[in-house]
Amino acid sequence: MALLEVRDLSVTYSPRDSAAVRAVDRVSFEVHDGEFVGLLGESGCGKSTLGNAVLRLLDRPAAITGGTIRFDGQDVTTTPEDDLRSLRWVDLSTVFQSSMNSLNPVITVRRQFADTFEAHSDALGNDLDVDARATELLEMVSLDRSVLSRFPHELSGGMKQRVALALALALEPRFVLLDEPTTGLDVVVQRDILDRLRVLQARLGFAVLFISHDLGTVMELADRVMVMYAGEIVEDQPAAEMVTRHLHPYSAGLLGSYADPRDQVVEVEFIPGRPPDLSQPHAGCLFQPRCPVAVDACRTVHPELLPASLGQVRCLLVEQSGDARVVLEKAAELRRRDQVFAAGLSERADAEPVLVVDGVSKVYKTRRGLNTTLTQAVDDVSFALRPGQVTALVGQSGSGKTTIARILTGVERPTAGSVRFKDEPVDHLGRGALRKYRRHVQLVFQDPFSALNPTRTVAYALSRPLRNHLGLTGAEARARAAELLETVGLSPADQYLDKLPHQLSGGQRQRVVIARALAPEPEVVVADEPISMLDVSIRAEIIALLDQLVRDRGIAMLYITHDLLSARLLADEVMVLNQGVMVERGPTLDVIAEAKDPYTRKLLAAIPRPGARDIA
Amino acid sequence: MTTTPETIDTEALRVTALDADASSRLPGWFVILWRNGKCRVGMLMLAAFIVIAVLAPVIAPYGPRLDEFGASEGPSAAHWLGTTARGEDVFSQLIYGARTSLIVGLVAGVLSTLIAMAVGLTAGYLRGVVDEVLSFFINLGLVVPVLPLMIVLAGYAPVKGLGLIIIVITVTGWAYGARIKRAQIITLRTRDYITAAKFAGDSTARIIAFEIVPNMISLIVVGFMGAALGAIGAEAGLAFLGLGDPQTVSWGTMLNQASLGGALTTGQWAWLVAPGLALALLITSFTLMNFGIDALSNPHLRED
Amino acid sequence: MLYFVRRAGFFLATLWAAVTLNFLIPRLQPGDPAQAMLNRLQGETTAVNPAQLEAIRKLLGTPDGNLLSQYWDYLGAICTGHFGVSYSYFPYTVTAMISSALPWTLILVGVTQMLSFAIGTLLGAWAAYRRNSRVDSVITLGSTFVGTLPFFWLALLLIFVFAITLNWFPDGGGYGGGSSPSWTWLFVSDAFQHSVLPAVALLITGPIGWIIGMRNNMVQTLGEDYARLARAKGLPRRRIALTYGARIAILPNVTGFAIALGSLLGGTVLVETIFNYPGLGRLLLEAVSNKDYPLMQALFLFTTIGVLTANFLADVTYGFLDPRVRRAEAV
Numbered sequence A: 001m002a003l004l005e006v007r008d009l010s011v012t013y014s015p016r017d018s019a020a021v022r023a024v025d026r027v028s029f030e031v032h033d034g035e036f037v038g039l040l041g042e043s044g045c046g047k048s049t050l051g052n053a054v055l056r057l058l059d060r061p062a063a064i065t066g067g068t069i070r071f072d073g074q075d076v077t078t079t080p081e082d083d084l085r086s087l088r089w090v091d092l093s094t095v096f097q098s099s100m101n102s103l104n105p106v107i108t109v110r111r112q113f114a115d116t117f118e119a120h121s122d123a124l125g126n127d128l129d130v131d132a133r134a135t136e137l138l139e140m141v142s143l144d145r146s147v148l149s150r151f152p153h154e155l156s157g158g159m160k161q162r163v164a165l166a167l168a169l170a171l172e173p174r175f176v177l178l179d180e181p182t183t184g185l186d187v188v189v190q191r192d193i194l195d196r197l198r199v200l201q202a203r204l205g206f207a208v209l210f211i212s213h214d215l216g217t218v219m220e221l222a223d224r225v226m227v228m229y230a231g232e233i234v235e236d237q238p239a240a241e242m243v244t245r246h247l248h249p250y251s252a253g254l255l256g257s258y259a260d261p262r263d264q265v266v267e268v269e270f271i272p273g274r275p276p277d278l279s280q281p282h283a284g285c286l287f288q289p290r291c292p293v294a295v296d297a298c299r300t301v302h303p304e305l306l307p308a309s310l311g312q313v314r315c316l317l318v319e320q321s322g323d324a325r326v327v328l329e330k331a332a333e334l335r336r337r338d339q340v341f342a343a344g345l346s347e348r349a350d351a352e353p354v355l356v357v358d359g360v361s362k363v364y365k366t367r368r369g370l371n372t373t374l375t376q377a378v379d380d381v382s383f384a385l386r387p388g389q390v391t392a393l394v395g396q397s398g399s400g401k402t403t404i405a406r407i408l409t410g411v412e413r414p415t416a417g418s419v420r421f422k423d424e425p426v427d428h429l430g431r432g433a434l435r436k437y438r439r440h441v442q443l444v445f446q447d448p449f450s451a452l453n454p455t456r457t458v459a460y461a462l463s464r465p466l467r468n469h470l471g472l473t474g475a476e477a478r479a480r481a482a483e484l485l486e487t488v489g490l491s492p493a494d495q496y497l498d499k500l501p502h503q504l505s506g507g508q509r510q511r512v513v514i515a516r517a518l519a520p521e522p523e524v525v526v527a528d529e530p531i532s533m534l535d536v537s538i539r540a541e542i543i544a545l546l547d548q549l550v551r552d553r554g555i556a557m558l559y560i561t562h563d564l565l566s567a568r569l570l571a572d573e574v575m576v577l578n579q580g581v582m583v584e585r586g587p588t589l590d591v592i593a594e595a596k597d598p599y600t601r602k603l604l605a606a607i608p609r610p611g612a613r614d615i616a
Numbered sequence B: 001m002t003t004t005p006e007t008i009d010t011e012a013l014r015v016t017a018l019d020a021d022a023s024s025r026l027p028g029w030f031v032i033l034w035r036n037g038k039c040r041v042g043m044l045m046l047a048a049f050i051v052i053a054v055l056a057p058v059i060a061p062y063g064p065r066l067d068e069f070g071a072s073e074g075p076s077a078a079h080w081l082g083t084t085a086r087g088e089d090v091f092s093q094l095i096y097g098a099r100t101s102l103i104v105g106l107v108a109g110v111l112s113t114l115i116a117m118a119v120g121l122t123a124g125y126l127r128g129v130v131d132e133v134l135s136f137f138i139n140l141g142l143v144v145p146v147l148p149l150m151i152v153l154a155g156y157a158p159v160k161g162l163g164l165i166i167i168v169i170t171v172t173g174w175a176y177g178a179r180i181k182r183a184q185i186i187t188l189r190t191r192d193y194i195t196a197a198k199f200a201g202d203s204t205a206r207i208i209a210f211e212i213v214p215n216m217i218s219l220i221v222v223g224f225m226g227a228a229l230g231a232i233g234a235e236a237g238l239a240f241l242g243l244g245d246p247q248t249v250s251w252g253t254m255l256n257q258a259s260l261g262g263a264l265t266t267g268q269w270a271w272l273v274a275p276g277l278a279l280a281l282l283i284t285s286f287t288l289m290n291f292g293i294d295a296l297s298n299p300h301l302r303e304d
Numbered sequence C: 001m002l003y004f005v006r007r008a009g010f011f012l013a014t015l016w017a018a019v020t021l022n023f024l025i026p027r028l029q030p031g032d033p034a035q036a037m038l039n040r041l042q043g044e045t046t047a048v049n050p051a052q053l054e055a056i057r058k059l060l061g062t063p064d065g066n067l068l069s070q071y072w073d074y075l076g077a078i079c080t081g082h083f084g085v086s087y088s089y090f091p092y093t094v095t096a097m098i099s100s101a102l103p104w105t106l107i108l109v110g111v112t113q114m115l116s117f118a119i120g121t122l123l124g125a126w127a128a129y130r131r132n133s134r135v136d137s138v139i140t141l142g143s144t145f146v147g148t149l150p151f152f153w154l155a156l157l158l159i160f161v162f163a164i165t166l167n168w169f170p171d172g173g174g175y176g177g178g179s180s181p182s183w184t185w186l187f188v189s190d191a192f193q194h195s196v197l198p199a200v201a202l203l204i205t206g207p208i209g210w211i212i213g214m215r216n217n218m219v220q221t222l223g224e225d226y227a228r229l230a231r232a233k234g235l236p237r238r239r240i241a242l243t244y245g246a247r248i249a250i251l252p253n254v255t256g257f258a259i260a261l262g263s264l265l266g267g268t269v270l271v272e273t274i275f276n277y278p279g280l281g282r283l284l285l286e287a288v289s290n291k292d293y294p295l296m297q298a299l300f301l302f303t304t305i306g307v308l309t310a311n312f313l314a315d316v317t318y319g320f321l322d323p324r325v326r327r328a329e330a331v
Ligand SMILES: Nc1ncnc2c1ncn2[C@@H]1O[C@H](COP(=O)(O)OP(=O)(O)O)[C@@H](O)[C@H]1O
Pocket: A013, A014, A015, A021, A023, A041, A042, A043, A044, A045, A046, A047, A048, A049, A050, A061, A278
């Protein structure tokens, strides 16, 4: 008998002021004792909702509208809250998606452990030594016992998440649900926590349902992987099988967005389009509008989740054809035409640099009470940006990447050193000169949701730089704005000009942000982690766009990232920054293939390698 | 009411309004307020008060200061709510009183909202020393006991009149709004789209006016309603204490004269009850509208 | 630690600002304020006695005295506790008047405000705990409804019903006509009788702000991840409501309390006036209507200092309640 058994589970959000959303639709799966199961899918496809349903933590307007959840043979679908308590944490614990807010801000870490033990004193007995047990748990996640007397706000994000993990294991549960437990943390920290998790899981033997949109990690950690799309499970396979012989076109698309940046030729795919609106009824396969191999029947017949290969798949093509592999190879071929972005070995001649950064340092003075501390954010950094080329700036969070971007764009003035734009010094510009300078230097932001004013239309956003920097107004500006939208692949432009940001998807917004940066025809573009907030499935799409713009328009780009794969795809040159010091610099492939600096190596080691577990 | 400013999603509310704008010929903000049941009732009530105030000369049977009737009479067909100790018609005073309350609410509300915006926006956008100084004044304005200050100011004033009351209320009533607006602008100014506007070459004034303020509309409206409500209450209170102009007909002076004129002992309950009830209804209309806006802009409070 | 230093700094700065404001207000009018005041006094009473003249000069300075030296003298007078002589209660000093009225206000306001805060917070927490239930609607709608009733009007109705019509309580004053303040059982019970209606008036509307504030805050904290995690941990519902919901939700109410103190005093002025209660509020109003400027000035200063002090104490309490503030390096 399986530990967790979910049958035909449906969850519906019925908000008062909008249509009901069937976020989870007749989902069935099992998790066995000690099994590590991954749950993959783009954001919004119902993973967290499913997780919360399993934990029986759904709040209004969400409710379970069908199906059953059995835990260890016991039906817990409708068990009253009070009866659930003895099951909670003792058998079934969790780590939430955001670590920032899952610890009570006004009590110490010790108390957070203590009240967990207290709540289950009948199971644990009263003579438990809280400090000793908590220390032991903290040590499991590599934290010192001094953390016990601290309040959550005194811990870093990574530490908080470790505490959350230690808490989850406090009662040696049989099942732990992890919902994107490391999202938002620094890559190296993420890696650390996940490695720790894997070791602990092997040692303590609890079962895991690991929710993530980061498939590299899931593939590497999990025994079995389920792929979810639009509220349904579309594929369920052993991890190794999923890596090499996935069957569903959606799984193929997701997996295609991964590659090893150390390879000579790196290719990534993307899935165009966006998930369907689940408040509308759909006939046929939900993936059909985005599916490259869809056939006529897909529009009308809704496929069932049926056994295939070593698991289950929900796809008509797989269902019909005896040999599914053939179908998928055809699919791969089709996709390759327009949904693939490849980076080979770049061999571009050196052009004259447009922007030269020479020996730049930045020291921040921070006043804490009466004592002033000096922080060396950037330490003697020099580099040059050349037209038509991308220079990647890689480093951990807090390593000074953004400070460099701010100095480059004139937001911040360097403490020492100089920045020259076409031989003009631009490091100490006055207000007016700065405005003129910004005609030539533009920014692409990280968060597409914050980069566009939610109350201004796309046309307005684009018209401002056109007016201020190029003097275009009225119909002229509108025509140019439309051109820009076409350039970034939002076509026909008329459909987008009068939209408000919330009417666009994340990827479309990021395209608008890019269009706005292009509006004044800049020579230099600084892109600060432009894809890190986007879903994996569309990252490659934006990378391809940036690449094309840089090459076609001869733009010099500084590409800031902590993700070596995207650096490998886009950049001609890579610079690695560690605590304000440039520790490594050179042609992308050289730096990545023969990393010398320990930090670069750590970054490389942090890149998940799907299927690595089986090989090792 | 007391909602923590941090939780108010004014951007989302503005977006909802813009959406509604596009789908209807009426202004978007009106459409979304109208959709909310509580808001709708509040708006209808307020509209009724406005109509009464505007049409006061038509509705009121007598002039508010006409004192040719019998003194301290109980309700009758000729005087629905009786007469005052001076022989004036209570019902007519009640009708004209709506004018005073609405004028004070409108003018003092607008003035203190303007001050609050100027101070709050400047402090929040510029930060640094300017912020320190302005924040000090905001906090000072918050903690100083308002009514005693009003009383002292009114006590020194050489002439009494509605204008003075409005000034006093404005001077003492802007701080809370300024504090909330400052907090909101501090949140909004860190948005990337503000940086983007700078890179697009927009000036600071334009950024505040076109990028930030539209996203704060709901906050400004709520702030205005709070200020207007406070002003209406303060006017009534000051007038009741006898610090207003006794010639102005307002619900506060009515209550003052009722209590001085012996309504309590002669049992003229109508004279006593009517002005208070009118005031309560006006306050209710504002409260209902506030509730609606709160529910719209604070996702946690949405009823579901 | 820094938090407390900053709060203390703010306290001192506001104190200074209030003292200065008090100095400036009478000087805001154009011309010589002392002369203007004399003219106004003369217009009403027939003669201004020399003591009044002296007091006014002391308060507002001679026409040729410069502002700075006046300010200096004024600060000196305040520091030494010399507030002058009251006009209307001549020959009593302002200080004597204030100290006889102070206990009345302190007890009435202190008790009712503490109670309001406690009742309001409890009811608000209960409403949030039973969110969307009948209890919640009764509490929320009820308090909203009561909150719209003008406070002084309610007080008038209370007198009308309970003092005049039913005759259960005296209709005003702090104590019965014959007696004079003393710590005898008779007097205390008499004073208590007199304070019931004013206290009820303050208690009807007092808790409302706290109810709504607490409910909204707690609805929010109960929706946060830490409260959901507590549920997942199997903590009893009541426990979650207390340590995860109410404990955190009460914090903004404490700062709110600090800030609201200033406006709370407004209610006191009204209530004391309506009930003819011998406290500071009524004294202030009398001072204003008698044009007793020294008394008025001193009363304003006193109430302001009182409010600022209470505000400071509330801030300090907040610091102890919220570790995020207490243990932060910088605020
Ligand atoms: N409070 C809510 N009200 C209405 N719909 C919601 C709510 N929360 C989530 N949804 C919808 O439910 C679906 C699944 O969301 P979620 O479970 O968060 O997905 P994931 O965890 O995979 O990102 C989405 O379509 C989302 O829009």
